[in-house]
Amino acid sequence: MAGFVVFQNVTGGSADNSDSKAGPVRTDVRKTALKVAADGSSASLGRRDTAPFSMLGVTWTDPAAKVTGAVEVRTRSAANGTWTSWMPLETDIDGRMEAGRSGVRGSTEPRWVGPSNGVEVRVTAGAKVSAKLPAGLRLDTVDPGKGSSLHAAPAAFVAENDVPTDDPSSSDSPAADPAATSEPAPTATESDPAPASETPSATPSETATGSPSPTASSSSSPTAKTSPSASTSPSASLSPAPPSTVPKPPITSRAGWGADESISPQAPEYNATVKAVFVHHTAGTNDYSCADSAAMVRGVYAYHVKSNGWRDIGYNFLVDKCGTIFEGRKGGLDRPVLGSHTYGFNRESTGISVLGTYTDTAAPSAVTTSVARIAAWKLGQYKGDPAGTTMLTAGATQSNGFGKTFTVGKQYSFQQISGHRDGFSSECPGTKLYGQLPAIRSLAAGPVTGLAIKSVTGAGLSGTTYYTKSEVTVGWSATTPSAFISTYELLVDGKSVATAAGTATSAKATLGAGTHTVQVRATHQSGKTTLSAAATVVADQTAPSFTTKPSLELRTGTVNTTAVPLTLKWKATDTASLKEVRLTAPVAKTYGPTTTSASHTATSGVATTWSMSAYDLAGNTAAASVAGTPVILQETSATKTGTWTAKSSSSYLGGKSYSSSAKGASLSWTFTGRSAAWVVSRASTSGQAYVYVDGTKVATVDLKSSTTKYRDALWTKSWSTSAKHTVKIVVVATSGRPAITTDGLVYLK
Template sequence: MRSRRVWGAAAAVAAGLSGVLVFQGVTGAGDFGTGGEAKGGPVRTDVRSAGLETSADGRSAALGQRDTEPFSLLGVTWTDPAARVKATVEARTRGAESGRWGRWLTLDGDTGQGESGAERGGTEPAWVGPSTGVEVRITAGGRSSGKLPAGLRLHMIDPGKGDARSSAMEPAAFAVETGEPSASGEPSPTEPAPSEPAASEPAPSEPAPSEPATGESATSEPAPSPSTASPEPSASASTSPIPSTSPSPSATSTVPPAPPSSMPQPPVTSRAQWGADESISPEEPGYLPGGKVKAVVVHHTAESNAYACADGPALVRGIYAYHVKTLGWKDIGYNFLVDRCGVVYEGRKGGIDRPVMGAHAYGFNGETTGISVLGTYTDIAPPEAALTSVARVAGWKLGQYGVSPTGTTTLTAGAGGTNYFGKSWAKGAQLSFPTIHGHRDGYNTQCPGNAFYAQLPNLRKWAAGPVAGLTITSVSAPKSGTTHYTKAALAVGWSATTPSSLIKGYELLVDGKPAVAVAGTATSASTNLALGSHSVAVRATHHSGSTSTSAAVTVVAETTAPAFTTRPTLALRTGTVNTTAVPVTLSWKATDNAALKSVRLTAPASVTYATTSTSAARTATSGVATAWNMTAYDVAGNTGSASGTFTPVILQETSAVRSGTWTTKSSTSYLGGKSYSSGAKGASLTWTFTGRSASWVVSRASTSGQAYVYVDGVKVATVDLKSSTTKYRDAIWTKTWATSAKHTVKVVVVGTSGRPAITTDGLVYLK
């Protein structure tokens, strides 16, 4: 019987259902949290185990609710490494701090027969956090043939406490390293190593070892002395057991080179940094027989979401101990592990930049690398930080070998198998896989979970590039129609759906040429434009070198100020006249060579008008010279101003030259408190003034008559003063000239039948 190492299972002394499980540590037991401290060195992990009681029909098993020494990770194993548990495996624990029992966790069926020479089969381990109590139940359901495998045991792992080097634990999702690994020498030809007998079952001539019964102590081999760092790959790797699905590298094969990648290497927390105890896995690493990674297999560790980011190193140590100490693997199965915060951890030793043989994808370990995200992602996808780190690691590893993350590859099955979707194949079959695929594509497992699996198409795009979803989100230059305008300065903002850590940089393009280059974390850039019309876009460069360009926007740079082709001008208009509010019309005309934005009256009031407006009804104070100031603004921010000064003057009726009979009326409703009234046909009033606009002001009622209006001796209008409502100080007639000049306005009573009288308040003119 060949065995890589024997990790003895501890015995359980049960004192009834609520008894305390007392364990004998398998690698130098000690109190929880003591002896396992490390200051930048290896961290000791303790594994304790207890046998499960199987029912008479072999279709259920259980471990009653028990008190335990503290632990944080658990898993269930069985004697035959090749056996699969066709049953529901559940466990629950009692929190060390809360003292409360948690929910039942369902453990994923098995680890996937990852390593040849493995001593036991087992479920995926589950991180439960510091716990001091446990209960397990396994049921085969209604299947009559669904008997459980022999030798069921629960393993509880205390991952120890380590002084994690936080500076090395930078999330790959949020850090970019620009250096590329240099290539080493070429690999030497290799030959397959002789096959070795399986370590999991005894030879027919040997008696099978019995599982320790309850109350018995298991034996263990002395542990090798601990080392403090991961061994460096040597020029001549020792012969070591590797996954049964691929040929073994020869004992004299050289370490394969580390080719440069088209993608930068993300930050990776080394084994020494997460506290790997190298003494428990002393064998030399193995490498892919072909020396090339052809695909990346994505995993999750299952039932491990309830952990803090600071727990990442401990969780990795727990998985490491479970794979090595309980399953009998030579090392942790995954090449890389990623926590939910995006921190990447080195998995199996041998050099992260080398094609290290992992034990993660039964039948396809010989051509792939494995990345596992710590957590269960059946119903919820991993956080973006974790997905981004997986994309970065996958892109970097595939980039070392010229493999497209969005392509497909052909893998040779090292063993017959069936995947999650029911597809089966024989050993040696040539199968097509996406170059980044889920564990379920090559093995009958739910891994990496439905929600995570649904993210793989997007993850492939992130890893390969180009940058997706690149869109200009803001332009500092105001917009008119489809064109933006500025004097010269321009700031452009953008967004992309590809995470920034996968982006090498951005360029602001002006007329197709780079004007500004910024980092991949930037979301805006500024520049100054030359006068004229320009096409402006943003170009993103993925770390793979692929580029994408946003839709362009048109930006015009211009410095010509708007002009007033018609300066601000007043004209009298109809309406009620008061000494403080004479009705006037303000007129103007503003233009711009590019795009007018608005026109503002800044004095004597503050009003903004639309670019299409050329006039507005206003009022002015009589007897006061008032400046009417206006400013025109174009979209680029240029301005032009103009003004005009005008004085409305009220000429009372007493200042007119009279003919005929007129009587005086008094009322506070009249301008100045008095007015003239006449019903005598031909009676007239004449005013002489120098101005550019005039309005006749009257009182009106239902009995008011008509009058003729003469301007400079010429009859220009017949005005009817009749009104259904009584009105006072009503500017009923107006006249405006292009320029200011001397004019006369004469009103003559018509003598209308039945209503001959008219009442006048005077004349207003504008100078």
């Protein structure tokens, strides 16, 4: 891995200081040798009790060796004592990541299992492998400690740290079962502590001093460095870190997650630049609480340092399933820190690992958002394009997860946001998360997607056009998370009238009279802009009008003293768009814009005002009303000629009616009003009558009905204005059914 420099006691951008009060947390790594079968094809550790741990992995002596078979573990819950089923440990990690260092070991990926106090291990070499399993197989269990249990300075741990011993009595004791008694005792308990005279290198500050820029080494692989003490003078200093073109996301610092800096006292190493971001997953369970994420990061840190023998945690950043970002390898967040994450391509890259396994499960949006934010920020420091490609020089001869072969020293094209499997033979970062990389690139690079106007409050919608008096609030949405959006602008007829933050979802505008085109423009943090589809908004302050004022007329139907049938008529129009007409008294009703009449009833002898309001879609209104009083004229008040017989029944108006079979017999009523209705009783034997209005015959009315009806308004007549009128009915004496029965006349005044 070429292209890095080493600085001691350097300064550089640090993580967010909101967690600066957190203290280092001691982690314990216990190491137990596995029993290897005589033929070397399998190894095991019988079920046994252990000291508390929450993470584990299997390591071996040669970092270049591989276990091509299966490594499986079972653990016992410390909470309820139940044993898990067998769980696989991922083996596609290359232990040569820091092979130049003394004590580096090959290993599986560490797996988070939660608080446990028992374990069982089995390892097989695989059917296609004739060679034996790697030498020095051992189980490493990690207790990540309690986040609030320690607030002392890192140096305090040096004095307290146990000196490792080969005394089997200091290791985890096996459970009392026959299988455990035949297995070897653990070879060690704790990994080597840092010397008491050493302290971890200083946490980089937000600013940096020194003029020379880092220059890449010509070596193709790192050279082991001597661990510096706190008093060591810097061999060089870093120039200020380049600013990024996009904002830095919130990041939990190493102090925030409780990093014990005493276990990794060596100074960080640096690349010359960051040209690519490799996305990983840690493998293991997704069934963890985000409250445990800091402990998981501490576990990975302890495993990489104490089990793998690396100088520090391998990843530059880690992200939990809730989207919390954690600082990884020390050296300054805004620096091109050399990590150990993608064998052969650590140079000129940074590594982001998501806690969990994403082979069959897609990463939540909180994860993809955070990964995209980190990637965009780091690439933005070096003029990178999250959606673009770059050339990387291979630091090792090997193949990637798709069978593509790399030759050391040659350059190859990579997406600037790539998956681990693009650079190394691995399934990492899992099939599902790998499939989400295009979406992550899109989030990081922009532009904003899914931008659309969702509402125009203060306006009515008809078809695709909005109508308002003047003031509107335009609401919008976008599928791109707000973290990537710098600003929104509200455009009216192409001109910006309001600017809002990237977290906003609406803005207000005041429109002049007329038709307008309204749009929303979103600016991605990359500077790319997106314009929404246009909405047409008409500003209208002209009220609708009643071109036909409300009017009343009597209608046919059954008459009661409390319910005289009548029809309310009107016509309303608007220059822009009529929305509705509302009847507000004596009852409340709402009618559509094309409705011009409605049937109602009114109480006889009571003056009633019918109040109406017309509304247009802009909210303008107009009011109109009409008043009327239905009056019932009994048959006894009529002027009669010929023979009429009075009838009594509760079914008649007023309890009485007149009946006649005499040809030419007549009844006449004179009134002043604008509408009249003749009320009769009807049956299958009822006859006919002539109707005269003001001396003119206007109708022949047949009272015959297949069903018996009482108080039936059978004939009506209305006039445009109120005036004096006379209505006369004359018996026709129809053959076979000469009789008619009348129940009076109703008029509207």
